[in-house]
Amino acid sequence: MKDLNNNKIESITSEKEINIDNFSGDELLEMLSKMILIRNAEYKIAKGREIGLVGGPVHLGVGQEAIPVGISQYLNNNDKVFGAHRSHAHILSLGIDLKSFFSEILAKSSGISKGMGGSMHLFGGSVGFSGSVPIVAGTVPLAVGTALASKLKGEDAISISYLGDGAMEEGIVHESLNLARINNCPVIFVVENNLFSSHLNINLRQPKELTYRFAKANDIESKVLDGNNLTSICMTSKEFIRRCRAGEGPFFIEAITYRWFGHVDWREDIDVGINRSAEDLKYWKKRDPISRLKKSLLKNNFVENHLINLEKDIQKDIDNAWMDALKESSPEWNESLNYVFKRN
Numbered sequence: 001m002k003d004l005n006n007n008k009i010e011s012i013t014s015e016k017e018i019n020i021d022n023f024s025g026d027e028l029l030e031m032l033s034k035m036i037l038i039r040n041a042e043y044k045i046a047k048g049r050e051i052g053l054v055g056g057p058v059h060l061g062v063g064q065e066a067i068p069v070g071i072s073q074y075l076n077n078n079d080k081v082f083g084a085h086r087s088h089a090h091i092l093s094l095g096i097d098l099k100s101f102f103s104e105i106l107a108k109s110s111g112i113s114k115g116m117g118g119s120m121h122l123f124g125g126s127v128g129f130s131g132s133v134p135i136v137a138g139t140v141p142l143a144v145g146t147a148l149a150s151k152l153k154g155e156d157a158i159s160i161s162y163l164g165d166g167a168m169e170e171g172i173v174h175e176s177l178n179l180a181r182i183n184n185c186p187v188i189f190v191v192e193n194n195l196f197s198s199h200l201n202i203n204l205r206q207p208k209e210l211t212y213r214f215a216k217a218n219d220i221e222s223k224v225l226d227g228n229n230l231t232s233i234c235m236t237s238k239e240f241i242r243r244c245r246a247g248e249g250p251f252f253i254e255a256i257t258y259r260w261f262g263h264v265d266w267r268e269d270i271d272v273g274i275n276r277s278a279e280d281l282k283y284w285k286k287r288d289p290i291s292r293l294k295k296s297l298l299k300n301n302f303v304e305n306h307l308i309n310l311e312k313d314i315q316k317d318i319d320n321a322w323m324d325a326l327k328e329s330s331p332e333w334n335e336s337l338n339y340v341f342k343r344n
C-alpha cells in the first residue's frame with residue numbers, strides 16, 4: 001500500500017460524490033436509509049438533551065454515519081461488535097429496535113439495558129452488539145478475547161472493535177494488536193479517526209495524523225479510507241470480513257471522518273475542541289457522507305421525490321418510537337441493586 005504517512009488528511013477525504021457502480025439500487029437505498037435513520041435519531045437525542053428529557057451526557061456522531069453502516073452491511077447477528085462512548089451509530093446500524101434504543105437513552109425500564117445503562121453503556125446481544133463502555137479503549141481487548149474464543153471453538157463469528165484516534169493512545173490497544181496478530185484472531189479494528197480526542201486535535205497529541213502505523217508495527221494488514229465515502233468503506237469491509245472469516249485476520253481499517261457536534265452534547269459551537277474553527281466545520285460539512293451518496297444517486301437516475309419520501313417515512317418512525325419511549329416508566333432507584341454482583 002502507498003505510504004500515507006506524509007500525506008495530509010485533505011488528500012484522503014473529498015467533497016465529491018461517490019462511486020456507486022458496483023452496488024445495486026436496493027442496497028444503496030437500504031444503506032442510505034440507515035444513515036438517515038442514524039443521523040435523525042441522533043438529532044432527536046440532541047434535542048431531547050437540550051430540553052432536558054435526556055438526563056446524562058450524550059456523545060453524538062453526526063457526520064460519521066458511513067463507517068458503521070458500511071461495516072455492518074456484511075456482518076451477521078453471531079458476530080461480536082464492540083464500541084465505546086460514541087456508539088449510537090454502531091448499534092443502530094446493526095438494526096436494534098428503535099423504541100428500545102430510545103428507551104435506554106431516556107432511562108426507561110423498556111430500554112435495551114432496562115434503562116440502567118444509558119447512552120454510554122449500550123448492549124444489543126440480539127443484533128450482535130456485545131457492548132460499549134465509556135472507558136476509552138476498554139472494549140478493545142474484549143473484542144480480541146471474543147475473536148480468540150470464536151477461533152478456538154471453530155466458529156466463523158468475527159469481532160469488530162470500533163475505537164477512536166484517542167483510544168489509539170491507550171497502552172492496552174497496543175497489547176491487543178499484538179495479541180490479535182500473534183494468535184491470528186478474527187478481529188477487525190476499525191479506527192474512526194475524527195481528528196479529536198475530547199478537546200485535543202490529533203496534531204497536538206501525535207507526531208502524525210494517521211494511526212495505521214501502529215497496525216504496520218504489529219504486522220497487521222491495514223487500509224486508510226475516506227470515512228465519509230460509504231462505498232469505499234463497503235468495499236474494504238466486505239473484503240476484510242470475508243477474509244477474516246476465512247482465517248486471515250486480524251485486519252485494521254482507519255477511516256478518516258469528523259464529528260459535527262462538540263465532544264459531548266448538542267452544540268456545534270461550544271465544547272468543540274481547541275483549534276476547531278467555524279471554517280473547519282463548514283469544510284467537513286461539505287464532505288457529508290449522506291449528501292455525497294444522495295448526489296451520486298441523483299446523478300444515476302434516482303428520483304429526488306423518492307428520496308424525499310424515504311426520509312419522511314424514516315422521520316415518522318423516529319418520531320413514533322421516541323413518543324412511545326417517552327410514555328414508558330423509569331426503573332425504581334433500588335432496582336439497580338438487583339444487578340450488582342454480591343457473594344452470599
Ligand SMILES: Cc1ncc(C[n+]2csc(CCOP(=O)(O)OP(=O)(O)O)c2C)c(N)n1
Nearest residue numbers: 086134135136164165166167194196197198
Ligand atoms: C481511560 C479513559 N481515559 C480518558 C477518558 C476521558 N475521555 C472520554 S472520551 C475521550 C476522548 C476519546 O477520543 P477518541 O477515542 O478519539 O473518540 P471520539 O470521542 O473522538 O469518538 C476521553 C479522553 C476516559 N473516558 N477513559
Ligand SMILES: [Mg+2]
Nearest residue numbers: 164165194196
Ligand atoms: Mg476521536
